[in-house]
Every structure is written in structure tokens, then in C-alpha cells.
Amino acid sequence: MKKAFKIIGWTLLTIVILLGTAMGLFIYKVKNGFPVSYETDKPTIDFPNNQKAILVFSKTTGFRHSASIDASKLVLKQLAQKNHWFMYETEEGGVFNPEQLAKFSTVIFDNSTGEVINDEQKRALEQYVENGGGLIGIHGAGDDSHHWDWYEQNLLGAKFSHHALAQQFQTAEIQKDSKADSTVSNGLPTSWKHADEWYVFFENPRVKGFNIIYFMGGDKIDTNGSMPILASDKNFGMGKDHPLAWCKSIGKGKTFYTSLGHNEVAWKNENFVKLIENAISWTQMK
CATH class of the missing domain: 1.20.5 (Single alpha-helices involved in coiled-coils or other helix-helix interfaces)
Known part of the structure; x- marks a missing residue:
């Protein structure tokens, strides 16, 4: 016995x-993210004349939001056709070189997680933005896996902490900020309801000078992301002013980030799609 x-x-x-x-x-x-090799070969890209070009980058070495990434590619392609944009979609980091980046009006980190490009490629993207390029981050692009100070300061304006675990997806009322940039918020409702995985950040990007487009009452959702032993200090939220989408001019360029977009549900929401469309158009404005 x-x-x-x-x-x-x-x-x-x-x-x-x-x-x-x-x-x-x-x-x-x-x-x-798990260590991977970095692609350095320049791709062959046939840029058409008289079209704004957008780069959609969805490489991941951290958590992969597969459903959202797959859904986004179709929607972004439709937006490109609608607006006469040339869209180049890749998960190869070789495109992050000064010569080719200069031909894009906007770079989208489409739920890209982990350290996905090397230091030289990071510097190329930083200079691209500061010289007039546009950079957009969607959901996972704002998590804590990137370890890139410039990126955190100029795209996110805040450091990611966690999301709720017990209630990972919750419906909340999204509210347009009274001072939201008119181009990014154009044609969008003052409020709408949406279910997503709500990211909690340590700071409020509003304090860092970012223009808030949408926010929610963070005090109305469960924000507990604590786990015994592994992460026991994550039972906090951002309070009544919990930003969800924001933008800023960086040097001669522009950045936009939204924590919305965990899964394919967001890409079926016309308000979210319109927000992304507006953000792309805004980053293209000189």
C-alpha cells in the first residue's frame, strides 16, 4: 500500500x-519570444507608380494571434483596393532597409510579437518614421515582448502589464475622446460596444502627449491578470480613463496604436475596420 x-x-x-x-x-x-534568425535579404518588390504603398508585417516570435492575423490580411487587402493603395504583406524582416522602407507611406505591425527584426533594421524603421513615415501597431504589437525602447516610447507611449485572465474577453463601451484627432475619428460613432481582450498598461499614453482617439471605463471591467507564484501582482487596471487607441506625430512622421484586435471578431466590426482605415490615411498625410 x-x-x-x-x-x-x-x-x-x-x-x-x-x-x-x-x-x-x-x-x-x-x-x-523565442530566439529566431533574422531575415536580411532584400525582397524583390515591384512598386507601382502613383500609389501609396503600405507594408503589412505580421511576423511573430512570441504569442501568435493567428485568427486575427489571418482575418486582417483579407480586410486590409480590401481596404487597399478601395483606396487604391499598394499593399505588400510579409513576415520576412529583410524589407526593413532604408531604401525599401522609403517607398512605403505606412508600416503596419499587424499583431507582430517578440523581437522580430535585428538592431540595424530597428534603426532603419526609427529613421523612416522620424523622416516622415507612418507606423501603426495593432493589439499584440503593444505587448511586452518587443524590448525596444524607441518603439515603446514613440508607438505605445506606455509599458504593457497584462490582461484579465479569468474573464479574458469582456464587452465594454468604447467612447470617443472629446479631443480625438478629427482625421482618425472621422465617420466613427461617439461610442460603440465591443468584446475584446483588454490590455492594461502601467502608464496612460495621454500623459506622454499622445492624442487619445478612443477610451473606455477601465473601472467597469475585470482587470485581474494575477497568477499564483508566477505573476501575483497583476490585480489592477487603468481606471476610468483607459485608452484603447491613440496617435502622435514623431519627428516628421506619425504613429498610431490600438489595443483592439485580439481575434477575428474585431475585423468583422465595421467601426474597428473604419478606425484602421482612417489611421492608415492619417499616417499618409504630410
Whole structure:
């Protein structure tokens, strides 16, 4: 009988260790991404004349929002056709070189997570924006896996903390800010309801000079993202002023970020799609 109890005990301990290891690896991937090689070969791109060009980049080394990425490609392609934009979609980082970046009016980090481009490519993107280019980040592009100071300061304006775990998806009322940029908010309702995975940041980008387009009452949702032992200090939110979409002029360029867009549901929402369309148009304005 004692032998049987020992076997059961060791079996349970092994299961706990394996589960703990798996959870630890998952958290590491979410926060850092798994190391990968960086693509450096310049792609061959046939840029058409008289068309604004947008680069859609959805490479991931961290958590992959597959459903949202897949849905976004179709919608963004439709927006490109509607607005006569040339769209180049890739998960290869070789396109982040000064010569080719200069031909794009807007770069979209489409739920791109982890460290996806090397230091030289990061500097090329920074200079591209500061010299007049546009940079857009969608949902996962704002998580804590990028480890890139310029990116955090100039696209996000805040450091990501967590999202709710027990109630990962919650419906909330999204409200247009009274001082929202008129171009980005053009044609959009003053409020609408949407269910998403709501990101919580340590700071409010409003304080850093970003123009808030939409916000919600963060005090009306569950923001508890704590996990025993692994992350026990995540039971807090951003309060009544919880920004969801914001933008800013950076040097001669422009950046826009929205934490909306965890899954394909967002890309079926006409208000969200209009927000992205407006953001692209705004980044193209000189």
C-alpha cells in the first residue's frame, strides 16, 4: 500500500513540475519570444507608380494571434483596393532597409510579437518614421515582448502589464475622446460596444502627449491578470480613463496604436475596420 502511495505521490509531483515548466515556458514566450534568425535579404518588390504603398508585417516570435492575423490580411487587402493603395504583406524582416522602407507611406505591425527584426533594421524603421513615415501597431504589437525602447516610447507611449485572465474577453463601451484627432475619428460613432481582450498598461499614453482617439471605463471591467507564484501582482487596471487607441506625430512622421484586435471578431466590426482605415490615411498625410 505504501508503495502505491509513493507511486501516486511521485506521479502527481511530476505532473505539477511538468505543468509548471510548461507554464513558465509559455510566460517566457509571451514576454520575450523565442530566439529566431533574422531575415536580411532584400525582397524583390515591384512598386507601382502613383500609389501609396503600405507594408503589412505580421511576423511573430512570441504569442501568435493567428485568427486575427489571418482575418486582417483579407480586410486590409480590401481596404487597399478601395483606396487604391499598394499593399505588400510579409513576415520576412529583410524589407526593413532604408531604401525599401522609403517607398512605403505606412508600416503596419499587424499583431507582430517578440523581437522580430535585428538592431540595424530597428534603426532603419526609427529613421523612416522620424523622416516622415507612418507606423501603426495593432493589439499584440503593444505587448511586452518587443524590448525596444524607441518603439515603446514613440508607438505605445506606455509599458504593457497584462490582461484579465479569468474573464479574458469582456464587452465594454468604447467612447470617443472629446479631443480625438478629427482625421482618425472621422465617420466613427461617439461610442460603440465591443468584446475584446483588454490590455492594461502601467502608464496612460495621454500623459506622454499622445492624442487619445478612443477610451473606455477601465473601472467597469475585470482587470485581474494575477497568477499564483508566477505573476501575483497583476490585480489592477487603468481606471476610468483607459485608452484603447491613440496617435502622435514623431519627428516628421506619425504613429498610431490600438489595443483592439485580439481575434477575428474585431475585423468583422465595421467601426474597428473604419478606425484602421482612417489611421492608415492619417499616417499618409504630410
